Amino acid sequence: MSSRAFVALPKASPGDRVAILSPAFAAPAVSAAVHEQAMVRLHEMTGLIPVESPTTRQLGASAEARAADFTAAFADPSIKAVLATVGGDDQITVVPHIDQRVLAANPKPFLGYSDNSNLHNLLWRLGVPSYYGGSTQVHLGAGPGIDEVHLRSLRAALLDGGRIQLTEPGEAEDFGIDWADPRALHGFGVRQATEPWGWAGPERVAEGRSWGGCIEVIDQLAIAGRLPSAVDLKGAILLLETSEVLPDADQVMRWVRALGELGILEVVAGVMAARPPVTSLTVSNLSAEEQAERRNAQRDSIIEQVTRYNPEAVICVGVPFGHTRPQWIVPHGGNIRLDGTTQTVTADYS
Numbered sequence: 001m002s003s004r005a006f007v008a009l010p011k012a013s014p015g016d017r018v019a020i021l022s023p024a025f026a027a028p029a030v031s032a033a034v035h036e037q038a039m040v041r042l043h044e045m046t047g048l049i050p051v052e053s054p055t056t057r058q059l060g061a062s063a064e065a066r067a068a069d070f071t072a073a074f075a076d077p078s079i080k081a082v083l084a085t086v087g088g089d090d091q092i093t094v095v096p097h098i099d100q101r102v103l104a105a106n107p108k109p110f111l112g113y114s115d116n117s118n119l120h121n122l123l124w125r126l127g128v129p130s131y132y133g134g135s136t137q138v139h140l141g142a143g144p145g146i147d148e149v150h151l152r153s154l155r156a157a158l159l160d161g162g163r164i165q166l167t168e169p170g171e172a173e174d175f176g177i178d179w180a181d182p183r184a185l186h187g188f189g190v191r192q193a194t195e196p197w198g199w200a201g202p203e204r205v206a207e208g209r210s211w212g213g214c215i216e217v218i219d220q221l222a223i224a225g226r227l228p229s230a231v232d233l234k235g236a237i238l239l240l241e242t243s244e245v246l247p248d249a250d251q252v253m254r255w256v257r258a259l260g261e262l263g264i265l266e267v268v269a270g271v272m273a274a275r276p277p278v279t280s281l282t283v284s285n286l287s288a289e290e291q292a293e294r295r296n297a298q299r300d301s302i303i304e305q306v307t308r309y310n311p312e313a314v315i316c317v318g319v320p321f322g323h324t325r326p327q328w329i330v331p332h333g334g335n336i337r338l339d340g341t342t343q344t345v346t347a348d349y350s
Helices: 032-046 063-075 100-105 114-125 136-141 148-160 215-223 249-261 288-309
Strands: 017-021 049-052 079-084 110-112 130-132 163-166 198-200 205-214 237-241 270-274 314-319 330-332 335-339 344-348
Touching: 017 063, 032 049, 032 136, 032 148, 063 079, 063 100, 100 114, 110 114, 110 148, 114 130, 114 205, 114 215, 114 330, 130 205, 148 163, 198 288, 205 215, 205 270, 205 330, 215 237, 215 249, 237 335, 249 288, 270 288, 270 335, 288 314, 314 335, 330 335, 330 344
Parallel strands: 017 049, 017 079, 079 110, 110 130, 205 237, 237 270, 270 314
Antiparallel strands: 130 330, 163 344, 198 314, 205 335, 335 344
């Protein structure tokens, strides 16, 4: 196992303040109504008080300004957690401007996914765990309400702690209604029945601290020289998911193969890959059969490459985290248990 030490994150209590930031794209500037509904729901469902930063609703804010807001949220002792409004595309330019000493000295939960993989990786390298998932704009503000699995993991990450067995909610949507459409406040996107998760590898238990995120961002981190070393990832559970860019199975294969060539696949104890989106606001004309074929092809490409480099890794593909809804928020730097004997996944939110 890796010898890297991680701190324990404190939990918030109802009445505490939490920061709501846009460290990548400022989605609240595009749809204030969805954002404001998210803030109301967050308070009603957790008792926490959302606090916006100067760039939360500012389109085109500089990387330096967004970094300053992120650093300030960690420096403020009255802020007990930090939540991202959504992902984006350029967060890799924000990270160099963050004061890492402040983050290390004031650890607190951070929630986000997609482009926020940059911030999760930064915190991981500082020994600060976080929670992969959660978008106030996508999972709290849009639609008729908060999905049960999302709310349960949101509360576990921020308030309740504990160990939770992740389950399949039985339905999923790749994307919701456009935020500019008033129906986004009250309606889900097109949901369809889901399929069983795919398991591969030996029938044994793999448990370890998780690391990973959106594989398109991991690719950028590798080029920028910001990935953890294979030594630090020994015994970890690797998290992989893809975005609304909709990479095909061949591209995913190349990314996963590259992780193998870096020596990362060889040392991890297991791999947990998400149910991938295969449609988007701009690509929505695929039949159910075509969508299933694309998901199956991505599943098979991941399993093939991981097994090639590490036949002892326990692999689970299809878990609803990342770019999907309903979405489980999962530990990043916390423990995840992949039980290949019972084909169950358990996450530790303590």
